[in-house]
Amino acid sequence: MRLGIVDTTFARVDMARHAIEEIQKIAPRAQILRITVPGFKNTPWAARKLIVEQECDGVLVLGWIGKTLTDKMTYAVASMGLVLLQIQYGKPIIDVTIHEDESDDPKELYSIAIDRARKHAINLVRLVRGEDLSRYAGKGLRQGRPDVGPLFEDLGDRYLEW
Amino acid sequence: MRLGIVDTTFARVDMARHAIEEIQKIAPRAQILRITVPGFKNTPWAARKLIVEQECDGVLVLGWIGKTLTDKMTYAVASMGLVLLQIQYGKPIIDVTIHEDESDDPKELYSIAIDRARKHAINLVRLVRGEDLSRYAGKGLRQGRPDVGPLFEDLGDRYLEW
Amino acid sequence: MRLGIVDTTFARVDMARHAIEEIQKIAPRAQILRITVPGFKNTPWAARKLIVEQECDGVLVLGWIGKTLTDKMTYAVASMGLVLLQIQYGKPIIDVTIHEDESDDPKELYSIAIDRARKHAINLVRLVRGEDLSRYAGKGLRQGRPDVGPLFEDLGDRYLEW
Amino acid sequence: MRLGIVDTTFARVDMARHAIEEIQKIAPRAQILRITVPGFKNTPWAARKLIVEQECDGVLVLGWIGKTLTDKMTYAVASMGLVLLQIQYGKPIIDVTIHEDESDDPKELYSIAIDRARKHAINLVRLVRGEDLSRYAGKGLRQGRPDVGPLFEDLGDRYLEW
């Protein structure tokens, strides 16, 4: 399994370090290739490079988005690029974006970033392995924050060791 | 008939269960293939996989979208991917998205999700079968809520057994 | 001349009936093929089918869009699909969309829908026939409402029999 | 040199007349081909036709956009189509759009439309000729309104005969 990681110098947390740690725990033999770019708008270029030139089976993109409408549009534009790549090459790309308006508290933002990067690193491994995730479908799992759980259904397996 | 279902661990209702139940009722011999992904942004990847690798004739995508502007942009981006797939492969994809701002009442949101998943499951079977739906055209049919009916026209067949 | 019509069960007016009537008046030998889909997001799929499988020379898409921001984004996404189809296949697609926020008065909304469907049906025939419309350029023609006319120019031919 | 012009019957000023006048002044031997469509959303179809079937070297698109959010989204969608065409065929397309919210004064809107159409007609000729415009780079040139000039730099050549 070859996994790509794309991150940015714009981000305020080194999420890749945490993602890599998590991948090595659950997939110790995975090869990890990483490209760091200045900002989110170059992540499609880097993800493409990892898929086409480095033959990665999946890519984790670690983005950091500011608070303005301009930032949000930038997010949408580059995110569209990541969707197009998935359609064109058939490889999963999970984009882990931290939006600065998710919290005014830097500590909380920091925790969101770490948690989201770690959980989505695991998600990427699962998608690349073709694991069946349907038993978690509709369970209200969250990355960056605690799971919210399903609405009004048997909550028996709510506290998943995800 | 091979039908694909894509759903997410982010959603708070297991809509696929309801959709599958409905499909089995009206198309008992349909083969159903399902991929669960973490969130809505990976649904185009999964839908492509079901169409290209699993040769599905149509796909039902069951999404769940948060309340923020970021969530809405995410919705637009991934939704665009699902439109592109339909154009590229010529297979119908119905995206059933539940937006958390559709209701503040969890019970109502739950009902919307179930109703929309069930009705659109039937819609997908009809599109794949090539059924002529023109007798329902302009009838104000709704999924997730009761039909609103047509404006100022003969309302004779308003209460369709849809 | 083969014309395609795509409409929805979501719409609250059977616009296709009016569009077809208009086409038959001005192009009685035109072949008309129609696909009805549940909502606007499946119209690109249907329009593609009419162009690629049914070899239509042009398509009229009759959509109906709700009032929320989500509805507007859905409109943009599917509309983008219709633009892409025109670029890919070189056939004109006119999308006649009625937005529920165009009027709070159902009667007015009804009139807008009928008028827009009829006028754009004529427009489609003209585009497919390759008619030169340049004499109407800049004339402030409207579909759904009365023409507004040009600004500060010779208004001699303002009341066109359009 | 073959130049295409696309305009609409929706616009309230016959901008093409002014654009053509300007082109004939500076490029009297240019061939000009024109297609008029109902509204902005069909301009990508017409621009493609002029590039692919009529072999135009560049296209001027003269659009007119209303004030609502729906109008703005329509603008974005069709404008995206014009960007895609430029990427696909490598021919410059300048889209001259007049937004009705640029001025509440019809006379001013009229002037904006004429000025923008004329200046961008010249711009198109220059792009098609491959003229080097770098001496005007960063000069704050405007179409539709007077140039605003550069910020805090030598203003020596601010009053260009553009």
Next chain:
Amino acid sequence: MRLGIVDTTFARVDMARHAIEEIQKIAPRAQILRITVPGFKNTPWAARKLIVEQECDGVLVLGWIGKTLTDKMTYAVASMGLVLLQIQYGKPIIDVTIHEDESDDPKELYSIAIDRARKHAINLVRLVRGEDLSRYAGKGLRQGRPDVGPLFEDLGDRYLEW
């Protein structure tokens, strides 16, 4: 190394001059090709030309965006074009956009423009050279303004000579 620069006559600062200066300092043998277009919406056309016809290894796009919602949509549309080019041709394009709402003070806006152009010029050289930027990942680097640094991590190498 062949680098392309695209800028506009709309911008109010000649950012290319500063970017070129910076490139010549760190990559004196780089060939620099420049195309100036009227506004941001033609930058994808020019960037494509530099990549396809001039065989550039990377492109710096220097844009200037007004304050209105229309301007922001224009930004998103053209920016999407630049993402698509990167996906299609695999060459990095860094788009340096200055948004007029970033500051009400012209002097500050001027400084933002110069700083962003210079820093991203260096970034482009680094991406084209394939330099490993991962040691700067998550460091909160900014272009146009001073770096903000990482959140709650060892700040040892915060004051990078970037």
